[in-house]
C-alpha cells in the first residue's frame with residue numbers, strides 16, 4: 001500500500017482557491033488510505049467515497065468556472081478529462097466489494113489522479129493565467 005502523501009510546494013499551481021481545494025482533496029484521499037489500513041468499517045468507507053465524489057464534483061465545477069472566467073482555450077478538453085476521471089471512479093466504486101485489495105486499487109487510482117491531473121493538467125491552467133497577467137502588464 002502506498003503511503004499517505006502530504007502536501008508539497010510542488011503541488012501548488014499558484015491559484016489560491018484551487019490550491020486550497022486540492023489540499024482538501026488530498027485529505028480525503030488520505031482518509032481512504034486510512035480505511036485500507038483497517039481504521040474504518042465498510043459503511044464508513046462508502047461514506048468516505050461518497051464524500052470524496054461530492055467534493056470532486058464541486059471542485060471540478062469550481063475549476064471549470066475559473067476557466068470560463070478567463071476564457072481558457074483548453075476548456076473543453078479539460079472538462080472531458082474531469083468527466084473521464086469521474087466516470088472511471090464511479091465504475092470502480094460500482095465494482096468494489098470493499099476488500100483491502102479493492103480499496104488499494106481505489107487509493108492508487110486517486111493518487112495517480114491527484115499527481116498527474118493536478119500537476120500536469122491544472123498547471124497548464126495556471127500557466128495560461130500567468131501569461132494573461134503578464135500580457136496585461138505589458139499592454
Ligand SMILES: [Fe+2]
Nearest residue numbers: 063117121122
Ligand atoms: Fe482539473
